[in-house]
Every structure is written in structure tokens, then in C-alpha cells.
Amino acid sequence: MTKMPHSITPESTPGDDSSRTVSQVDTVKSEPETQDVAMDDAPTPPATEKAKINLEELFDDEDSDGEFASSAPVVKEEDESSQPAPLKISPKSSFSDPEIMRAFYQRLFPFRPLFQWLNHSPAPTPAFAHREFAFTLPNDAYLRYQSFPTADLLRKQCIQMLPSRFEIGPQYSTNPRDRKTVRKASAFRPIMKELVFDIDMTDYDDIRTCCTGASICHKCWSFITMAIKVIDVALREDFGFKHILWVYSGRRGAHAWVCDKRARELDDQKRRSIAGYLELLKGGDNAGKKVNARRPLHPHIERSLAILKEHFQSCILAEQDPWATDAKAAHLLNLIPDTQLRAALQKKWDSSPHRPSAAKWSDIDALAKSGALSKSPKDLVEAKQDIVLEYTYPRLDAEVSKKLNHLLKSPFVIHPGTGRVCVPIDTRRVEEFDPLGVPTVTQLLGEIDAWKGEEGERKVQDWEKTSLKPYVDYFRRFVAGLMEEGKGVKREREEGDAMEF
Amino acid sequence: MIRHDYSRVDPKRRANIDHKKKQFATAEYQQLNYEHRLNFYDLPPTAEITLEEFETWAINRLKVLSELEGCSFRNKGPEETAEYMKGILDKHLPLKSDSSRSQKLQDERRRDHYSHFILRLAFSSTEDLRRRFSRLETMLFRLRFKDDDPRERQGFVHSLNLEWDEVKEDEKRELREELLAASGQKKGDDQEWFKVDWERVPELVEQRRVLLKRGKAYVPQREQMSLVVAEFTRKLDDALELTARALPRLDEDDRLAPILAHLAQSFATPDAAYSSTDANIDGLSAIRATSIDTLAQNFPLCMRNLHMTLRENSHLKHYGRLQYSLFLKGIGLSLDECLVFWRRSFKLIDDDKFQKEYKYNIRHVYGDVGGDANRRGRGYTPYSCQKLLTEPAPGPGQTHGCPYRTYKPENLIPLLQRVGVNDRDVLKTVREDVGKQRYHVACNRVFEWSHKNEIKKVKEDGSWSVNDLDTIVHPNTYFKRSWLLKHLGEGNVGVVNGGEKMEE
Known part of the structure; x- marks a missing residue:
């Protein structure tokens, strides 16, 4: 079987080319014109800020051993005990400045919960130590097969290399850093990873009318909201998964990480079958009708339809107005199986151009009732259901889910195009999630400085002073729940692992 | 399983020297009794056959498998394939049902059994061959399973002792609507359902043909085939893996290796x-x-x-x-x-x-x-x-x-x-x-x-x-x-x- 560069497979060597594969679409696209970010400034080094950093820290920096560390100005390397001096962030600072990135990794990134999340228990196990991390460096080089024995070492390398983002891959049978020393190629294979899903707005481009390309607004975010609702409930009720983490991808999509032990251990075939179970839309632009659901509807589709129906009225008909133009309305007509009804609708719409989609939608039933229907009403109902599904049912980037060794961007890293943190989405309040309200890294660093609270008995962590707090809290609760479940099997697993040392 | 050549050391004598081999030696003349037409190929054959039989049986099975592969290349549907394969199967690899009362019943089943294991040897060497072999053997198994006599098939499935939970009456009543919708059936045809972990029926899950509840798949009796076939493939894949590992240590003189290599070669990938x-x-x-x-x-x-x-x-x-x-x-x-x-x-x-x-x-x-x-x-x-x-x-x-x-x-x-x-x-x-x-x-x-x-x-x-x-x-x-x-x-x-x- 040939392996395509689409999914990142172990055969591509790390950093042998500065370019990279296109699979994580939204993480790669970096068109500068995003409407939601102030991008008017080219990255300007905040020269004015340098002066404010006090002298002591200049000396502190000397013991840093990183090759990348010295080029950037004066922020402390590895120090948790003393509070770093305030780093002044003006709204004009660009989020990709090395200084900003360093401050972010140093003060805000929740390495410890991230470690516990991937490790499933407090003491380091191969689940973390043999886990692949892939770094995208500031010069766009892509560094694969990184691994770290502990959270602190991961943190150290982040601070040293200042990756613009990093991705998380599977746990391998041997340490990824030792992959070239194993005797047989088969001794180095992926053995465990969370089951992941990627929903990206690009897949909605043919039905999205409000924005195009990389930009999003609240209107089109509802596509993602609908997708999360449908997928989440299916994973929980049908497959019985409990620990599902949804993460905002930083621009216009969302990722899901299913962390249950049962999900982590699925092989490629079973991942493929889950993806197939959840996929409904079939065919490219010329395949005609994309949804041809079998009747009676499968309970999963039936339930999804019930969830999506209400959104169809508000999000699709009213907000997206997908059939406003004649060309788009022609597509709607093609989806109606009844030739007689189709002709009647065509006639009606020709006479009143730019009739809104909601009116067109109700025309279908109105004309059908007035006798333009040659087929049975049941056929029409089913066709209409299919149309609702075509316009609302989740469109997954299924390739991401099918492979055990596929890498996916880590939660809490910064999206290099928008500066927003990839925060978890609380599914209990998924409707309230506002992608345009997610804090950017510059905003967060500013909040630390602006913090006026009291330092009590307990030291207040930097992230607690910012609007990142609710997200980190949510993540920690999630991880705690996951570790609780792991306790039962921990003993057994530790005994198994003892063999490897 | 090869008739010995007198110029060589008698394998039975060799076996007597080594106590480890002795346990196999006693099984040497044990003829298996094939109760069912279908076979999961759990037990390898132990009796002797001639070199000529070794080769012709393997080649006949190979012919069948390559025809099957041809069908899938030509995008033939299941019915078309069955129709096309009927003649070929009857010619090269006949396998009659109990009801036919044929005299050659045991003989046919023995051939089927032996040829399967010979090809297993030939096609376990590389990952690619293993995958193809497993795919084609699965196709063949499915084909035979389908046209098996329903009662005999039931007997065969029963003999497999697969662990399936039956769905109880009250649960069936409660989930009735959903069960019917998931399996795409009309109301009225009552039937039985099994409850298994969904991982055991990935094929059915992928096509959304079973009801899923909290990780359990409710499989209708009718889809039993899919379960049995999945089980067949799983076992075969595991066994092929083991064969591949054992292959280098094959206690073999130089008579079989050329035949096996030749077989594998004539099965070269059209890809x-x-x-x-x-x-x-x-x-x-x-x-x-x-x-x-x-x-x-x-x-x-x-x-x-x-x-x-x-x-x-x-x-x-x-x-x-x-x-x-x-x-x-x-x-x-x-x-x-x-x-x-x-x-x-x-x-x-x-x-x-x-x-x-x-x-x-x-x-x-x-x-x-x-x-x-x-x-x-x-x-x-x-x-x-x-x-x-x-x-x-x-x-x-x-x-x-x-x-x-x-x-x-x-x-x-x-x-x-x-x-x-x-x-x-x-x-x-x-x-x-x-x-x-x-x-x-x-x-x-x-x-x-x-x-x-x-x-x-x-x-x-x-x-x-x-x-x-x-x-x-x-x-x-x-x-x-x-x-x-x-x-x-x-x-x-x-x-x-x-x-x-x-x-x-």
C-alpha cells in the first residue's frame, strides 16, 4: 500500500524540508487577511519594551543553553520560583514575536495538565514518554519524532525553540527518538492514540454564504456548533465514550479528542469504521445529491435530524440564505425528485428573482399541496429530510480520524494566523462558545500585568490571573475525570509496563 | 505431510530421537473427520500427502483465488461473482454439502483443508501477500457461507462457539423501533438479535447497519454472516502472522521451498x-x-x-x-x-x-x-x-x-x-x-x-x-x-x- 503524504506517516523524515504536508488544513493556511485579527502591523519587535526590563534578568539569561535562546531579548529562561518581571505587552505587539511566545510558554501554557492528560496517571509512563510531538519552528521547519520523559522537559524545549505550534501523535512501541536504532522497522510502530476528529469550515465552503476562505463569523460558526452537538452525542450514546475533549482549532474549526481507554487502543480499521458510521455526505461536487439516507432512518441519523432540524430554520434558511441566487436555487431544484413539482417551482421562482430561501423552502410544500406533486408525499418528505441533512450534517475531515499515527495540533497552543489560544470547548455550553471572543496571546499577557488581586497563602499562578483561567480549569477537571477512570486499571498496566524497562 | 523418500532419514525415526517432535509424530496418521462443509482452518493437517498432490491441490486453489480476484477487479457484484465462480469452483475445488450424500465428501473437504494450508505457507512471507491472501480467502469463505445449506450452516456456526449475548425479550420490546430502523427491516418480520461489543463488527458499524448503544452493537441474526466472516478474517490474519514468523524455521528439505516460491510468484500483484x-x-x-x-x-x-x-x-x-x-x-x-x-x-x-x-x-x-x-x-x-x-x-x-x-x-x-x-x-x-x-x-x-x-x-x-x-x-x-x-x-x-x- 502506498502511503500518501496526506497523512503524516513515519516515513517523512523530520525537518528535511521546510514545507510540509497539507493535511491539517487550518493549521497551515495562513492567509494574512483575517477579519478578526488586527494584522495591520507587520511583526515589529517591541524595541520600546526592552528598556523596561531590569538588569538582573539580563544576567540570568546567561545560563540558558539553547541555541535559539540568545537571539531574543532578555526574558528569563527557566525559573518558576521567582515571579518574572512584568513584560509589557502593547496591543500592537505581534503574537508571533519570540518574546511573546516565550512568555506564553513560560507563564501560561498548562504543561502539567497536558502531561497528565496524555499520561493518564501522575507518574510518567510510556504513554507520555514514547509519545510523538512534532514542532513547527518559527522558520517553518517541521520537526517530527520529538519525545519527552516529563512535562518539564517538554516545557524546556518549548521555551528553547519557541515553536509556533506543536502537534501530538501516537505513543510508539519504542521511544520515537530511538526509532533509528531499532533493529527491525516493525519494532517501531504506533500503538496508542486518542481517537480524534477534525471539523473544518473549508468543507462547508459550497454551502456557506456569509464568509469565504479563512475568515469566519458567528453565522458560520453555527455549522461547527451543529457538528459538535451531533458528533458528541453519537460518540457518547452510541459508542459509549465518556471522556471527549472538544478543542477550538484557533481559527475556524474544532477538534475532538476521545480519550477513553477503549478509544485510545482502536486500530486503524476500527477508527475507519467509526468515521464511516459518522459520515453521511457522499460524493464530490458533481455527484448530485450528497445525502441518500436509507429508510427507515438509522437511529443515529434520526436523532441527528431531530437535533439539526431547529438549526436548519434559523442558521440555514434565515442566516445563510443558501438559495438566494438562481444558480444556487438550481441546485435545490436538482435535489427534488419530482419533475412536475420541479417545473412548477422553477416557474414560480423565475417570476420572482431573489426570493429568500425561507420562502423558497416553504414554496415546496405549498406547491406540493396545491397539486403539483406527481409522486407520493412520503417521497417528498424524505427528499426534504435529505436536503436538511445535506445543509446541516457534520462534514468531517475523515482522513484525520482513520489513522492511528495521524498528528493533531495540541490544545492550548496558539494559532499562528490569529494569535488565539486553542482552548477547550465546554460541550454543555457549546451554544455559548464564541470563537471571536477567545483570548489572544497578547491579550492574555496583558491581563497578567493588569492583574490587581492579592497574593494570599497560596501563590497565584499566572494563568489564574487571566481569562485563560476558565479554560484551564475546565481542562483540569476533564483530566481529573480521565485519571479517575484510569485508576482501576493502573496497577495492572504498571505491571505490564515493567517489562519494558 | 509429505510421503517420505527412502534415501532420506525416516522422519518418524527422527521424531523418535527428539521428544519434542514425538508428540507431533503420533498425530501423523490421524485423519481428520470433517463434519462440516465449511472450515475455519483452526487445525493444520497432519497426515501425509504426495508431492504431486501437494502441488496440484495448491494450484487448483490458486486458480480459484485468482479468478475471485479478477471478479473484484472487474467490479462484479456479489450475485454476478457467485454466478461466475460456480463453474470454476465445481471444476477446481468442489465442496459438496452433506445433503448431496456424495461419496467423495470427506475427500473434497480434505483437499480444501490441505490446499488452504499449503497456500498459507506460500503466501505468508510478505505483508503484501498476506493481506491479499487473507482478503481472497475471506471472499471465498463468504461465497461458500452464502450458498451453504441453511441448516448445515446453522450447525457450523453453532460448532464455532462464538460468544454472543442474546437480546432478551423485554429489551427487544423496548428497543423494537430502533432495532428495526437500524437493520432496515419492515415491521412484522420478527427475528433474533445478538449483542456484541461494536469492535467485533466494524464492517456493520461502518455501514450503519446495526443499532449501537453504549458501545454494544445489536446485530440481527441475518447479519450473522458478517460476524462469522469477521471472525474468520481475524483468525486467519493472526494465523498468517504466526506462520510468517515460523517460516524461517521450517523443518524442511529442499523439495517444498521451490514449489512454495513458485506458487507465491505466480500470484504476483497486478498492482x-x-x-x-x-x-x-x-x-x-x-x-x-x-x-x-x-x-x-x-x-x-x-x-x-x-x-x-x-x-x-x-x-x-x-x-x-x-x-x-x-x-x-x-x-x-x-x-x-x-x-x-x-x-x-x-x-x-x-x-x-x-x-x-x-x-x-x-x-x-x-x-x-x-x-x-x-x-x-x-x-x-x-x-x-x-x-x-x-x-x-x-x-x-x-x-x-x-x-x-x-x-x-x-x-x-x-x-x-x-x-x-x-x-x-x-x-x-x-x-x-x-x-x-x-x-x-x-x-x-x-x-x-x-x-x-x-x-x-x-x-x-x-x-x-x-x-x-x-x-x-x-x-x-x-x-x-x-x-x-x-x-x-x-x-x-x-x-x-x-x-x-x-x-x-
Whole structure:
């Protein structure tokens, strides 16, 4: 079987080319014109800020051993005990400045919960130590097969290399850093990873009318909201998964990480079958009708339809107005199986151009009732259901889910195009999630400085002073729940692992 | 299991020396009694057979398997395959049911049993062979399972002792609606359901043909086959893995190895059908990026469609690029020219983005970058029709694959008309072909129509043999043949000979 560069497979060597594969679409696209970010400034080094950093820290920096560390100005390397001096962030600072990135990794990134999340228990196990991390460096080089024995070492390398983002891959049978020393190629294979899903707005481009390309607004975010609702409930009720983490991808999509032990251990075939179970839309632009659901509807589709129906009225008909133009309305007509009804609708719409989609939608039933229907009403109902599904049912980037060794961007890293943190989405309040309200890294660093609270008995962590707090809290609760479940099997697993040392 | 040769050490005597082997030696003459027609091949055969039997039985089974593979290449449906295979099975590998009361019942089953294990030996050496063997054996098993006598089949399934929970009456009542909806059945036909972990029926889950509740799949009795087949495949895969590991330690003289090697060889993959010599077409000078537009006239519909989409949108999605780049590589476009081609075609994309996001993939296709295996193999081979027809269908915004399969007929016909196929009869039959899922037949029909004068000519003057005009099963063959036919009389007539390696 040939392996395509689409999914990142172990055969591509790390950093042998500065370019990279296109699979994580939204993480790669970096068109500068995003409407939601102030991008008017080219990255300007905040020269004015340098002066404010006090002298002591200049000396502190000397013991840093990183090759990348010295080029950037004066922020402390590895120090948790003393509070770093305030780093002044003006709204004009660009989020990709090395200084900003360093401050972010140093003060805000929740390495410890991230470690516990991937490790499933407090003491380091191969689940973390043999886990692949892939770094995208500031010069766009892509560094694969990184691994770290502990959270602190991961943190150290982040601070040293200042990756613009990093991705998380599977746990391998041997340490990824030792992959070239194993005797047989088969001794180095992926053995465990969370089951992941990627929903990206690009897949909605043919039905999205409000924005195009990389930009999003609240209107089109509802596509993602609908997708999360449908997928989440299916994973929980049908497959019985409990620990599902949804993460905002930083621009216009969302990722899901299913962390249950049962999900982590699925092989490629079973991942493929889950993806197939959840996929409904079939065919490219010329395949005609994309949804041809079998009747009676499968309970999963039936339930999804019930969830999506209400959104169809508000999000699709009213907000997206997908059939406003004649060309788009022609597509709607093609989806109606009844030739007689189709002709009647065509006639009606020709006479009143730019009739809104909601009116067109109700025309279908109105004309059908007035006798333009040659087929049975049941056929029409089913066709209409299919149309609702075509316009609302989740469109997954299924390739991401099918492979055990596929890498996916880590939660809490910064999206290099928008500066927003990839925060978890609380599914209990998924409707309230506002992608345009997610804090950017510059905003967060500013909040630390602006913090006026009291330092009590307990030291207040930097992230607690910012609007990142609710997200980190949510993540920690999630991880705690996951570790609780792991306790039962921990003993057994530790005994198994003892063999490897 | 081989009748011993007197010039050698008696294997039984050898076995007596070694106590470990002794335990096997006692089983040597144990004839298995085959109670059921179907077999999960759990136990290896232990009795002796002659070398000749060893070879002929294996070859007969191999014939059956390759015919089966042919059926899947030709996209035959299950009924068609069963129909086609009936005669072949009766001839090479008959396996009668108990009710036939045939005298040869045990004998047939023994053959089936032995030949399976011989081929297991022959095809366990590489991952690729293992996967193919397992796929074909599964197909064969499914075929036999389907036409087995229902009562005997029930007996066989019962003998397997698979652990399935039965769904109790009250649960059945409670979930009745959903159970029926999931299995797509009419109300009224009552039946039994099993409850298993969904991981055991991934096939059914993928097609959404079972009800899922909290990780349990409710499998209707009728889908039992899928469960049994999945179990069969799982066991076979595990066993093949074990065989592969045991193979180097095979306690063997030099009589079996050549036979096994020969068997494996005659089962060579048709997937590796493309050879680089196919890129050399006499009379066609080195292809440049600028000449693709002209050459596109000779492209098969799948590639022409990609080309037109590329010209319209100045962009193609990943799988489209992959399929098209491989094809272009196959017709002899060099990497440099290919990069130029894509760079110019992506008019709307600036250099920086092109370098970052697209260049690597194109170089990867040519084996210029990537892992060791990729570089050594000079990248991937151009996709065959078989590959294009079995790949997942394109999603929104994608245009790869075989248009005969991925396009709705209403959209396919205009597409064909756009590329100049306007004969009403041809379009009508193409529509019929496509309706019967005979995509390659449709494609060949279009080829024959659009080259009808040239084909007539070469047939008449005998410059092309029948083999040269065999069914096309590779887009690159399509191009090569089309180009040569359209350039007849330019000093390259007859150069096709030997050019059909793609189908081997």
C-alpha cells in the first residue's frame, strides 16, 4: 500500500524540508487577511519594551543553553520560583514575536495538565514518554519524532525553540527518538492514540454564504456548533465514550479528542469504521445529491435530524440564505425528485428573482399541496429530510480520524494566523462558545500585568490571573475525570509496563 | 505431510530421537473427520500427502483465488461473482454439502483443508501477500457461507462457539423501533438479535447497519454472516502472522521451498503493473509543462476532468493533485517540468505559499523527498483503474477518482459531451454501463468510439495485434494507446508491442 503524504506517516523524515504536508488544513493556511485579527502591523519587535526590563534578568539569561535562546531579548529562561518581571505587552505587539511566545510558554501554557492528560496517571509512563510531538519552528521547519520523559522537559524545549505550534501523535512501541536504532522497522510502530476528529469550515465552503476562505463569523460558526452537538452525542450514546475533549482549532474549526481507554487502543480499521458510521455526505461536487439516507432512518441519523432540524430554520434558511441566487436555487431544484413539482417551482421562482430561501423552502410544500406533486408525499418528505441533512450534517475531515499515527495540533497552543489560544470547548455550553471572543496571546499577557488581586497563602499562578483561567480549569477537571477512570486499571498496566524497562 | 523418500532419514525415526517432535509424530496418521462443509482452518493437517498432490491441490486453489480476484477487479457484484465462480469452483475445488450424500465428501473437504494450508505457507512471507491472501480467502469463505445449506450452516456456526449475548425479550420490546430502523427491516418480520461489543463488527458499524448503544452493537441474526466472516478474517490474519514468523524455521528439505516460491510468484500483484518503460513512447518528444494542454486531448476522462477543473479553478485539492501528478509522471513529465506545470497552473497562489504547501507533495510523488522507501521506489506508481475505482469517493470540492463512478449520470453525460463525445448511441450505452457499475467498460467504450477510425485502420493493415487493443485498465495505457493511434503514420506504427506491461 502506498502511503500518501496526506497523512503524516513515519516515513517523512523530520525537518528535511521546510514545507510540509497539507493535511491539517487550518493549521497551515495562513492567509494574512483575517477579519478578526488586527494584522495591520507587520511583526515589529517591541524595541520600546526592552528598556523596561531590569538588569538582573539580563544576567540570568546567561545560563540558558539553547541555541535559539540568545537571539531574543532578555526574558528569563527557566525559573518558576521567582515571579518574572512584568513584560509589557502593547496591543500592537505581534503574537508571533519570540518574546511573546516565550512568555506564553513560560507563564501560561498548562504543561502539567497536558502531561497528565496524555499520561493518564501522575507518574510518567510510556504513554507520555514514547509519545510523538512534532514542532513547527518559527522558520517553518517541521520537526517530527520529538519525545519527552516529563512535562518539564517538554516545557524546556518549548521555551528553547519557541515553536509556533506543536502537534501530538501516537505513543510508539519504542521511544520515537530511538526509532533509528531499532533493529527491525516493525519494532517501531504506533500503538496508542486518542481517537480524534477534525471539523473544518473549508468543507462547508459550497454551502456557506456569509464568509469565504479563512475568515469566519458567528453565522458560520453555527455549522461547527451543529457538528459538535451531533458528533458528541453519537460518540457518547452510541459508542459509549465518556471522556471527549472538544478543542477550538484557533481559527475556524474544532477538534475532538476521545480519550477513553477503549478509544485510545482502536486500530486503524476500527477508527475507519467509526468515521464511516459518522459520515453521511457522499460524493464530490458533481455527484448530485450528497445525502441518500436509507429508510427507515438509522437511529443515529434520526436523532441527528431531530437535533439539526431547529438549526436548519434559523442558521440555514434565515442566516445563510443558501438559495438566494438562481444558480444556487438550481441546485435545490436538482435535489427534488419530482419533475412536475420541479417545473412548477422553477416557474414560480423565475417570476420572482431573489426570493429568500425561507420562502423558497416553504414554496415546496405549498406547491406540493396545491397539486403539483406527481409522486407520493412520503417521497417528498424524505427528499426534504435529505436536503436538511445535506445543509446541516457534520462534514468531517475523515482522513484525520482513520489513522492511528495521524498528528493533531495540541490544545492550548496558539494559532499562528490569529494569535488565539486553542482552548477547550465546554460541550454543555457549546451554544455559548464564541470563537471571536477567545483570548489572544497578547491579550492574555496583558491581563497578567493588569492583574490587581492579592497574593494570599497560596501563590497565584499566572494563568489564574487571566481569562485563560476558565479554560484551564475546565481542562483540569476533564483530566481529573480521565485519571479517575484510569485508576482501576493502573496497577495492572504498571505491571505490564515493567517489562519494558 | 509429505510421503517420505527412502534415501532420506525416516522422519518418524527422527521424531523418535527428539521428544519434542514425538508428540507431533503420533498425530501423523490421524485423519481428520470433517463434519462440516465449511472450515475455519483452526487445525493444520497432519497426515501425509504426495508431492504431486501437494502441488496440484495448491494450484487448483490458486486458480480459484485468482479468478475471485479478477471478479473484484472487474467490479462484479456479489450475485454476478457467485454466478461466475460456480463453474470454476465445481471444476477446481468442489465442496459438496452433506445433503448431496456424495461419496467423495470427506475427500473434497480434505483437499480444501490441505490446499488452504499449503497456500498459507506460500503466501505468508510478505505483508503484501498476506493481506491479499487473507482478503481472497475471506471472499471465498463468504461465497461458500452464502450458498451453504441453511441448516448445515446453522450447525457450523453453532460448532464455532462464538460468544454472543442474546437480546432478551423485554429489551427487544423496548428497543423494537430502533432495532428495526437500524437493520432496515419492515415491521412484522420478527427475528433474533445478538449483542456484541461494536469492535467485533466494524464492517456493520461502518455501514450503519446495526443499532449501537453504549458501545454494544445489536446485530440481527441475518447479519450473522458478517460476524462469522469477521471472525474468520481475524483468525486467519493472526494465523498468517504466526506462520510468517515460523517460516524461517521450517523443518524442511529442499523439495517444498521451490514449489512454495513458485506458487507465491505466480500470484504476483497486478498492482505493481506500471513500469517506467511505459513512459517511453516512440515519437513523443520529452513532454514539457507547456505541452500538457495539447496532450490532454489524449487523456482518459478521469485525467481530462482533473485538467479541466484545474484550468477552471486554478486549483486542485490534495487527492486530485496526487492522482494527476502521478499520471503526469507516468506519461514521462519530469519532476522539474511537473513543478513548473503546477506552479503555473496555480495562478492565484503566491510563490511563498506554493513553496511551503505544495512543492513538497509534488516532490514526494516523484520520490525526491520522503522516507527511504519512498525515495528508493522513486515515489508512488501511477494509479490504475482498479485503484481509482476502489478509493473512497471524493468529498465536497474534490474531483479525483473515476468520473464514470463518481458522477451522477445526469452530470456525466454533459461532461462527456464537453470532451466531444456526442454520439447518441454511445452515450446511451455508457449510461447503461454506468448503471450496472461497469465503469471500465464505459471508459473503454468511449475510447473505442473516439478512436474508431484509427482502430479500424490498424486492424486492417494488421500493424497492431489483438493484444495491443486489449481492454484498458490503466489511465496511462489509455493515454499511450490514444496518442499512438492519433499519431499513426508518423513513423511509429507498431511500437505498442511489449507496451502492455501495465496489465500484467
